[in-house]
Amino acid sequence: xxxxxxxxxxxxxxxxxxxxxxxxxxxxxxxxxxxxxxxxxxxxxxxxxxxxxxxxxxxxxxxxxxxxxxxxxxxxxxxxxxxxxxxxxxxxxxxxxxxxxxxxxxxxxxxxxxxxxxxxxxxxxxxxxxxxxxxxxxxxxxxxxxxxxxxxxxxxxxxxxxxxxxxxxxxxxxxxxxxxxxxxxxxxxxxxxxxxxxxxxxxxxxxxxxxxxxxxxxxxxxxxxxxxxxxxxxxxxxxxxxxxxxxxxxxxxxxxxxxxxxxxxxxxxxxxxxxxxxxxxxxxxxxxxxxxxxxxxxxxxxxxxxxxxxxxxxxxxxxxxxxxxxxxxxxxx
Numbered sequence: 001x002x003x004x005x006x007x008x009x010x011x012x013x014x015x016x017x018x019x020x021x022x023x024x025x026x027x028x029x030x031x032x033x034x035x036x037x038x039x040x041x042x043x044x045x046x047x048x049x050x051x052x053x054x055x056x057x058x059x060x061x062x063x064x065x066x067x068x069x070x071x072x073x074x075x076x077x078x079x080x081x082x083x084x085x086x087x088x089x090x091x092x093x094x095x096x097x098x099x100x101x102x103x104x105x106x107x108x109x110x111x112x113x114x115x116x117x118x119x120x121x122x123x124x125x126x127x128x129x130x131x132x133x134x135x136x137x138x139x140x141x142x143x144x145x146x147x148x149x150x151x152x153x154x155x156x157x158x159x160x161x162x163x164x165x166x167x168x169x170x171x172x173x174x175x176x177x178x179x180x181x182x183x184x185x186x187x188x189x190x191x192x193x194x195x196x197x198x199x200x201x202x203x204x205x206x207x208x209x210x211x212x213x214x215x216x217x218x219x220x221x222x223x224x225x226x227x228x229x230x231x232x233x234x235x236x237x238x239x240x241x242x243x244x245x246x247x248x249x250x251x252x253x254x255x256x257x258x259x260x261x262x263x264x265x266x267x268x269x270x271x272x273x274x275x276x277x278x279x280x281x282x283x284x285x286x287x288x289x290x291x292x293x294x295x296x297x298x299x300x301x302x303x304x305x306x307x308x309x310x311x312x313x314x315x316x317x318x319x320x321x322x323x324x325x326x327x328x329x330x331x332x333x
Contacts, residue, residue, distance in 0.1 A: 006211045009066075009096075010034045011056050012077030016165045017102065017157060019043040020203040021075070028207065035065060036078075042164050042309075059087060066091075073210045075100045082136035089144050098151045098216060100209065103138055105158035105221060106131040106266075111273040118278045119156075119219050128269030138219075145217045153215045155206060158223040158275065161298070162199040163305040164312070167233055169256070169263060169271075172306060173319045178238045183247040185323045187267060190231035190250055193274040197224040198293035205279070208286030220282045224291035227276055233295060240299035251326045259329075260322040 008025055012018045013034030025032050026046045033050040045051060054061040056078045074096045079085050085101065092099055109122045110131075123138070125131035144150035161167055168174045174184045205222040209215045228236070231248065238246030253272035257264030283289050306312055 006030045006072040007070075008032050008073045008075060008210060009071040010075045010077065011079075012036055012075075013049075014043050014045060015077060016162050017160045017199060017202060018075070018077045019045075020162065020199040021206045022046065022049060024200075024203040024207045025210065030207075030210075033071075035062065043162075057084070063091070070095045072096065073098045073100065075102070075206075075210065077102045079137060080130065081133050082140055085137035085140045089140065089150055093148070093150060096151065098153055098211060099141075100153045100155060100206075101137060101141055103134045103154050103156045103219075104131060105156045105223065105275070105277070106270040107135045107138070107156065110269055112275065115274065116276040116278040117221070119221055119281055125269050128265040130265070131269055151216050153209060153217070154219040155209065156219065156221040157202055158195050158197060158221070158277065159271075160197045160199050160202045160223070161302075163298070163301045166237065166302055166306075167194075167196055167295070168237060169267070170316065170319045170323060172313050173316045173323070174234070175237065175241050175303070175306070176313070176315045177320070177323065178241055178243040178246045181247075183249045183323075183327050184234055184238075185251050185256065185326045186230050186234055186248050187253040187256055187272055188230070188250065190234070190248060191229050192272070193227040193276060194230060194233065194271065195223050195225075195227045195275050195277055196233070196295050197222070197226070197291070198298055201290070201292055205282050205286050205289040208289060209282075212285055214285055220285075221277055221279060222282055222289075223277050223279065225279075226291045226294045227274075228295055236296045236299045237303075240303040249327050249330050251330050255329065256326060259326055260319065263319075263322075 008030050010022055013022050013036055026048050035052040037055050038053045052065045054065045074092050107123045108117050110125045123135045138154050141152040145152045177184050201224050202222055253267050257268050
């Protein structure tokens with residue numbers, strides 16, 4: 001579907017999820033402004049982008065930069081609390097034709113009562129505050145649309161990645177362990193199915209919703225159909241890193257959460273359960289949306305990027321030591 005060029009403001013715009021969407025919006029001829037702190041070193045913006053510099057959490061700075069400006073679309077990637085959403089509703093009422101809030105598929109009922117997950121799956125996550133804050137933000141937008149016709153669209157991505165974001169529990173720490181011949185920790189028995197979506201595929205669905213009249217007042221999940229097991233994810237990553245048969249140790253998610261409490265909420269509240277999604281609602285409005293990149297391919301892209309950026313090869317000593325304790329615990333059982 002070809003539409004007229006839009007004036008689009010991205011709040012964020014240089015992150016894992018948003019950068020590819022900025023590039024796609026520019027490629028489709030839209031006029032794009034990006035408001036962020038201007039600190040990204042990994043993802044360059046297209047030359048056509050208007051760069052606005054402010055911390056999105058600094059209301060006075062944002063208001064000063066945006067003074068007197070209206071936009072066809074405001075795409076908000078950096079709102080993580082209901083207070084932030086409330087400020088956006090006040091700031092952009094009457095100043096945009098569409099406000100797109102990037103929520104999260106982790107907001108869905110955890111664990112899900114049935115699969116595949118759709119937009120009508122209940123929202124309830126007792127494990128992760130991040131998810132509950134996203135739900136609260138959605139609630140504000142539903143009320144604002146219902147009572148005052150605020151032109152909100154909610155999108156819920158799942159695990160979206162690019163070449164810089166490794167999907168495993170330890171990230172580069174896992175790669176370093178594999179290359180050193182040390183075991184890596186995989187939650188559960190490693191057979192749960194986990195949907196992974198490349199950011200370039202996400203961008204097709206996201207940009208396709210911008211300015212779409214049928215997206216106003218509605219919610220859409222944006223993720224692909226590629227759902228490998230965690231065993232496959234770790235194995236493909238190891239193979240890309242030159243370790244054909246990485247040693248995998250399976251540990252219960254609850255045990256991992258106990259030993260590594262910082263990992264716990266995101267694991268128990270998201271990654272510990274099989275998650276499959278039905279994106280028919282999105283595809284009805286954006287027929288071009290599809291999975292074109294799978295992780296067996298993308299793992300090689302990621303390792304090539306990290307090998308070319310040595311400074312990004314950071315081993316987390318807390319995670320590394322925690323994985324050693326978990327491996328020892330598993331061996332004692």
